[in-house]
Amino acid sequence: MFSKKRISFLRSTTFRLTLWYLVLFSTLSLVVFGAIYVSLSSHLYYQTDKEIMNTATEFKTLYEEQGSKGLQAEFIREAASRGTGRVFFVLLSPAGKLLATSDVSQWHKTEILAPHADATPTNKLSFQTFSLPGHRHKIRVVSLVTADGKVIKIGSTLEGDEILLERYRERFGMGLLIMLVCGGFIGWLLARKAMSGVIQVTETATHIGRHKFGRRVAVSDQGEEINNLVQAFNDMLERIETLLHELEQITDNIAHELRTPLTRIRGIAETTLKGNGNLDDFREMAAVVIDGSDDLIEMIGIMLEIAKADSGVAELAAVSLDMWEIIEDALDLFTPVADDKHITLRLTESPRPVTVMGDLPMLQRLIANLLDNAIKYTPSGGAVTISMTTGTTGVKVNIADTGVGIDEGDIPHIFDRFYRGDKSRSTNGSGLGLSLAQAIARAHGGDISVKNTASGSLFSVFLPNESSFR
Amino acid sequence: MRILLVEDDQQTAHFIIKGLKQEGFTVDHALDGKDGLHIALTEPYDAAIIDIMLPKLDGLMVIDKMRREDSDIPVIVLSAKGSVDDRIKGLQAGGDDYLVKPFAFSELVARLHALVRRSTRADEPTTLSVGNLKMDLVRRKVFRNDIEIELQPKEFALLEYLLRNAGRVVSKTMIMEHVWDYNFDPRTTVVESRVCRLRDKVDRHFEGNLIHTIRGVGYVLEEKD
Numbered sequence: 001m002f003s004k005k006r007i008s009f010l011r012s013t014t015f016r017l018t019l020w021y022l023v024l025f026s027t028l029s030l031v032v033f034g035a036i037y038v039s040l041s042s043h044l045y046y047q048t049d050k051e052i053m054n055t056a057t058e059f060k061t062l063y064e065e066q067g068s069k070g071l072q073a074e075f076i077r078e079a080a081s082r083g084t085g086r087v088f089f090v091l092l093s094p095a096g097k098l099l100a101t102s103d104v105s106q107w108h109k110t111e112i113l114a115p116h117a118d119a120t121p122t123n124k125l126s127f128q129t130f131s132l133p134g135h136r137h138k139i140r141v142v143s144l145v146t147a148d149g150k151v152i153k154i155g156s157t158l159e160g161d162e163i164l165l166e167r168y169r170e171r172f173g174m175g176l177l178i179m180l181v182c183g184g185f186i187g188w189l190l191a192r193k194a195m196s197g198v199i200q201v202t203e204t205a206t207h208i209g210r211h212k213f214g215r216r217v218a219v220s221d222q223g224e225e226i227n228n229l230v231q232a233f234n235d236m237l238e239r240i241e242t243l244l245h246e247l248e249q250i251t252d253n254i255a256h257e258l259r260t261p262l263t264r265i266r267g268i269a270e271t272t273l274k275g276n277g278n279l280d281d282f283r284e285m286a287a288v289v290i291d292g293s294d295d296l297i298e299m300i301g302i303m304l305e306i307a308k309a310d311s312g313v314a315e316l317a318a319v320s321l322d323m324w325e326i327i328e329d330a331l332d333l334f335t336p337v338a339d340d341k342h343i344t345l346r347l348t349e350s351p352r353p354v355t356v357m358g359d360l361p362m363l364q365r366l367i368a369n370l371l372d373n374a375i376k377y378t379p380s381g382g383a384v385t386i387s388m389t390t391g392t393t394g395v396k397v398n399i400a401d402t403g404v405g406i407d408e409g410d411i412p413h414i415f416d417r418f419y420r421g422d423k424s425r426s427t428n429g430s431g432l433g434l435s436l437a438q439a440i441a442r443a444h445g446g447d448i449s450v451k452n453t454a455s456g457s458l459f460s461v462f463l464p465n466e467s468s469f470r
Numbered sequence: 471m472r473i474l475l476v477e478d479d480q481q482t483a484h485f486i487i488k489g490l491k492q493e494g495f496t497v498d499h500a501l502d503g504k505d506g507l508h509i510a511l512t513e514p515y516d517a518a519i520i521d522i523m524l525p526k527l528d529g530l531m532v533i534d535k536m537r538r539e540d541s542d543i544p545v546i547v548l549s550a551k552g553s554v555d556d557r558i559k560g561l562q563a564g565g566d567d568y569l570v571k572p573f574a575f576s577e578l579v580a581r582l583h584a585l586v587r588r589s590t591r592a593d594e595p596t597t598l599s600v601g602n603l604k605m606d607l608v609r610r611k612v613f614r615n616d617i618e619i620e621l622q623p624k625e626f627a628l629l630e631y632l633l634r635n636a637g638r639v640v641s642k643t644m645i646m647e648h649v650w651d652y653n654f655d656p657r658t659t660v661v662e663s664r665v666c667r668l669r670d671k672v673d674r675h676f677e678g679n680l681i682h683t684i685r686g687v688g689y690v691l692e693e694k695d
Contacts, residue, residue, distance in 0.1 A: 283685075290686030297572055298655065332624060333650055336663035361653050372658050 013198075017191035022184050026176065033172050040168065044161040048140060052156050053125055056144040059089065059152050068150075072100035079103060086159070092151040099150065129158075137162045197226030201233055213241045253418035257299060257431070265292040302432045306417070309362065309439035316359045316443060320466065323354045323363075323395055327386060330367040334375060342380045345371075348387040354395050356463045358444050363463075366440040369433040370399050370448075370459050377403035378456065394446065394464035403456040414450060437461075471586060472496045474518040476506030476532065477548065478525055482571075486519065489575045495582075503527025510536050515543050516586050519578070522549040522560065530563040537564040544585040546578070576639035576687055583638065598633040601693040603672065603680055605633055614676050624649060625668050632681065632691040641688035665689055 009015055055078070063071045068091055075089040079102035091100040128141045137159040144152045197220075204217045216237060217230045265288070272285040331345060338345040356363075374384045382402035389396045406414060410421035415438040418431040434448075441448045446463040473495045477483040487497045498513070500506035503524040510518055510532070522529040533545055547565035549556055560568045566588075567581050598605040604613045610626060612619045621629065627649045632640065643655040655661075665681065673679045682690050 287686035293572070294655075294686070301654070329650065333652070333660050336667055337658065337660050340659075340663055340666075364652050365654060368652070 012195075014188065014191040014195050017194075018184060018188040021187035021191070022180060025183050025187075026180055029176055029179065033176070037165070037168065037172075041161070041165055044164065045140075045158075048156065048158065048161060049127060049142070052140065052142050052154050056125065056142050056152055056154050059091075059154070060144055060146055063091065063146055063150070063152065068100045071152075075100055075102040086157050088153075088155045090153045092153060094149045094151070130155075194223070197222035197229070201226075201229060205233070208237065213237055213244060250417055253431075254303070257418060258296065261292040261295045265289050299432065302436050305362075305365070306432065306436050306439045309436065309443040311443075316362070318357045318359055318444075320355055321358050321360055321363060323356045323388065323397065323463070324351045325353075326360075326363050326367055327388070327397065330364065330371055331386065333368065334371045338375050338384065341375065341378075343375055343378050344383040345375070346383065346385055348385055354388060354390055355466055356395060356444075357466050358463065362440045362443070366437045366461065367397070369437045370461070373433055373437075374399050374401040374403065374457075374459070377401065379403065382456070390465075394462055397461045397463070398458060399461075400453060400458045401456040405452045405457050406450065408452070411450060411452075415448070471516040471582075472498070472514070473582065474498050474500065474506070474510055474513070474515045474543070476500045476503065476510075476518065476520045476524060476529065478502060478521065478523070482521075485575070486578070489579070490582075493579050501525075503529065503532045507532045507535055510543060511539055511541060517544045517546065517582055517589075519546045519548060519582075520565075522547060522551075522556075530559065530565075533564045542589075544589045546581055546585065548573075574641040574643065574687065577641050577644050580635055580638055580640055580644055583635070598630065598636075600633060600636045600680060600691060601678070602676075603633075605630060612672075614672060619671050621668075621671060624664065625671070628664060628668055629672065629691075632689065635691070637690065637692045639684050639688050639690045644688070 059071060059074070062074055071091055075091075079087055079089060084103075085106045087102070088104045088106075089100075089102045090098060090104065093099055124145065126143050128143075130139045130141060132139060135157070137157050139155050140158055141153060141155045144154075146152060200222075201217050204215060208215050216234045219227060219230050219234075221227070222230075268285050268288045272281055275281065277285075327347070328351060331347065335345055371384065371386075378384055378401045384402075385398075385400045387398045387400075389398070407421055410419075413419045414421065415434050417435045419435075420431050438448050441461055441463065444463055446461065448462075449460050451458055471494075473490060475483060475486055475490075475497055477486065477499070478501055483499055483501075487499060490497045498509060498515075500509050504526040506518075506520065506524070507527060520529045520532055524532070527535075529547060529549075533547070536543065536545070544566045545564065546567045546569055547560035547563075548569055548571060549560060550571045557568050566585055569578060569581060596606070596608050598607065602615050606612070607630070612621055612626065612629060628645065631645065631648050641655075642661045645661050646652040646655055665683070669679075669681050673681055678693065680691050680693065682692065682694065684690055
């Protein structure tokens with residue numbers, strides 16, 4: 001029934017869960033990294049700006065106190081103390097002429113040393129960032145205009161900040177890679193653990209499909225969801241097993257019930273053919289053959305009727321019907337049979353219309369089967385009594401007999417197909433009449449119950465009324 | 471009477487033809503729907519028996535096309551399916567009656583007679599009689615040798631049905647259907663009991679039995695020598 005499917009790894013839930021986990025995990029990590037990176041770099045640049053701004057302000061004060069000569073000496077001292085190639089200081093005239101300068105041999109003069117493009121107002125600072133050919137790192141330049149219109153320009157390399165940020169990026173990248181590998185592995189382990197219950201159920205299902213339905217998936221503590229799955233699966237197996245068993249039983253019974261009339265048919269045909277019978281013998285044979293065939297046709301018909309009734313309300317051609325009329329007709333039909341057996345057949349109440357929703361032939365059959373059954377098991381001189389009670393949800397038809405009653409052990413099986421209690425084995429019948437009656441009652445949304453009374457047995461049919469139907 | 475049979479199963483066709491000929495019908499046989507339709511539209515028939523499952527053109531299509539061509543031959547539909555739905559489909563397509571396989575042959579004959587009678591619209595008789603048995607349908611009275619026989623309503627209906635089919639065998643199923651409006655045979659002795667009572671009243675005190683049991687098949691009302 002099942003074919004073992006090789007689950008493609010890329011399509012497996014385990015793989016998909018792991019992948020989702022990794023995507024979410026790395027996205028979150030990148031967001032956190034980005035936020036830290038932005039805040040760190042802005043902090044670093046702010047620090048750098050503050051430092052060169054302070055220096056510029058100091059130089060301005062010095063220039064105002066000591067003039068360009070003093071500033072020149074300070075430029076050289078300060079540049080040397082900060083290290084070669086890291087900073088430059090210049091003092092420019094408004095026309096761009098160099099008035100004082102540190103060692104600017106390493107700097108690309110024209111761009112950096114040009115006065116600031118905008119006319120920077122006095123005492124105001126303006127910042128610029130340059131990338132210079134031959135320099136790996138960017139240069140931050142601040143311009144400050146003195147009171148007499150000269151411009152102090154300070155340039156400082158961003159080497160330190162950039163190296164720090166570069167390190168940060170490298171480390172984070174490495175970290176993320178390690179985390180993704182470990183996380184992926186752990187995520188895969190977790191997903192696999194979560195899925196192992198499912199895999200177990202699948203394996204059992206596959207195995208059961210090939211072998212026996214008696215097996216069950218072991219309930220282990222795999223978590224509520226998996227346990228529920230296992231439970232549902234086991235319940236389904238239980239039902240399948242019961243159904244298969246019933247099917248086997250019914251098939252056996254059908255085979256048995258078919259054999260009896262077929263043996264009769266075949267037997268009489270064979271003996272008549274072999275014997276030296278006259279025309280009357282052949283007529284007798286033909287009659288038996290027809291009778292046996294009719295039994296078979298009837299049995300098949302009832303089986304189909306039961307199947308149809310079992311398929312439910314949807315199949316019914318339900319119309320408004322008067323239940324009393326159906327009962328009276330059935331009573332009229334069976335009165336001669338009951339009279340022949342000296343059984344009193346009676347209604348306990350005077351007729352009154354009681355409406356039910358239903359399929360007429362089916363309800364006729366339901367009542368006829370129950371009456372037939374009651375008359376069959378009531379000995380001569382007994383009585384079969386029909387009464388009806390109406391409630392808010394529907395009507396109850398009670399058929400009481402003064403018959404042999406039913407063994408308590410037979411009661412749960414009396415409606416099973418082909419079931420015959422010990423008491424009924426000697427009478428003829430298909431063993432399907434009560435099954436059909438029950439199937440019809442259920443198809444109408446009702447049911448049949450049976451119990452023994454002091455005098456015999458009582459069958460009660462409940463049928464919902466119009467408002468409770470469906 | 472001339473009957474057209476459209477049936478692809480040779481054995482079934484064989485037994486139907488044989489039986490109908492015994493009953494005095496003339497039968498033409500077509501093996502598939504296409505031939506059947508052609509014959510039905512070119513030759514005059516009193517009735518047609520058409521199977522649903524047919525090669526080339528299914529039975530319902532045949533009937534449908536016949537009705538479109540204004541052919542009003544009464545048709546009995548034969549089918550192996552017995553559900554109400556199938557019955558309705560068969561009748562909707564223009565079939566006049568429906569019979570489920572396997573069927574009692576006598577039932578087919580009775581239904582054919584009923585159909586032909588209906589289509590020729592013979593005047594409804596006011597009395598029915600066989601031999602010295604007379605039924606007055608207007609006054610609802612039954613006489614034998616001019617002696618009135620008291621019958622209960624269902625006994626009257628049963629005798630009326632037997633009289634209307636006088637000389638033809640009617641099955642228990644047909645009796646259940648026409649007298650009690652039950653379209654199933656409960657396989658109990660309900661019909662036997664009723665016929666037994668009827669016989670007591672109609673035959674017992676008179677010379678010559680009219681109601682006869684054909685074992686395994688049903689009952690027939692006729693004068694026998």
